Amino acid sequence: MSVDLYQLTAPVFVHNLKNLSAILKKAAKSAKARGIEPAVLLNGRLAPDMFPLLRQVQIVTDNAKGCCSRLTGAEAPVFEDGDADFAQLNQRINDTIKFIKGLKKHQFPDNADDAIEMRVPIGVLHFNCEEYVKGWAFPNFYFHLTTAYNILRHNGVEIGKADFLGMVPGMTATGKIAKMMGLPQAKKKSKVAKKTKVARKGKNKTVKQAAKKTARK
Amino acid sequence: MSVDLYQLTAPVFVHNLKNLSAILKKAAKSAKARGIEPAVLLNGRLAPDMFPLLRQVQIVTDNAKGCCSRLTGAEAPVFEDGDADFAQLNQRINDTIKFIKGLKKHQFPDNADDAIEMRVPIGVLHFNCEEYVKGWAFPNFYFHLTTAYNILRHNGVEIGKADFLGMVPGMTATGKIAKMMGLPQAKKKSKVAKKTKVARKGKNKTVKQAAKKTARK
Incomplete structure (x- = not known):
């Protein structure tokens, strides 16, 4: 028995988004306890030409819903990308989780080598589903998830690997x-x-x- | 057709390790061009209680070889975890790639729900193979891979998302x-x-x- 595209993606995104939500709640508490404006953390970045926490979190949700939308053809919720506070980011995460949880296994392709395409302003990227998930969706998702975590660690928020991994399903x-x-x-x-x-x-x-x-x- | 455990793991680790190797070569060049001691980058960290670049890279290789070793039962190469320069880190990455490339598909479990265990000093963690890869191996691997990248970006090394993703297989x-x-x-x-x-x-x-x-x- 191999891993089907539904099992490979949907529950993984949901699990990690829940972890991110819990991490952001800790960050908001940390800001309050230390008398730091939440915006200081939300605008924190690791380099001047990297996105701030706020945008990293928005992209994490985009990666997750974008992947599931492309695989299933289901229309993903559209979110505004402007300024947001911690509560609004958590709402966005919750809405993403709700969208993904609403998808059924039968909506995902049976064949991991089905073609998939991603339109960008100057062309189209083509993959099969397996390569898309392994080489594009997952690396991008984990990249922005980890960077969000790293920005908070860099700013002294007391979170650890256990928060990042969460309660590993089935462990x-x-x-x-x-x-x-x-x-x-x-x-x-x-x-x-x-x-x-x-x-x-x-x-x-x-x-x-x-x-x-x-x-x- | 679903994704089997071999396809899900081995080529993904190899691809990302190659990207990491290329990133470290750029980092070494950057240090030289800017007149910075390589050790400054290798000991760079994002927070005082996070591991430095050197250790992040070592853990990335441990994650990759550990996962493939656990799935197949094949004995992984043992690396020394002491101090290392960029060349030695790249050698470690290459040795990890060599180990993984030497594994055959038939060595990986056919069933993603086969039991797997991970011994730690104070007990044993139990998963099935699928949950282990999705909930433990991948999040840990990408966490340390991204953190290595982030440390370098934080220290002004001119790398970008294209370096992180590499030439996505099949795209x-x-x-x-x-x-x-x-x-x-x-x-x-x-x-x-x-x-x-x-x-x-x-x-x-x-x-x-x-x-x-x-x-x-």
């Missing part, structure tokens, strides 16, 4: 980390191990690597 | 943009349009949206 844990991260306990180890073993029949030996500590980095 | 174009971006010309429009039409039979009307200009942002 469970065993050991101390389960309690520490508030994760659901994995099923009995023996069952999971058995499933893993079956899954890897004929594959190379599983390498169990210790994950690097990258919290808040 | 072609029609119109002025093809020449401007040095892209392959798309097949005759009629053929592409026909394919698109067939693909979208029974779907909603295609919405052709103008892409936002996000170059160098």
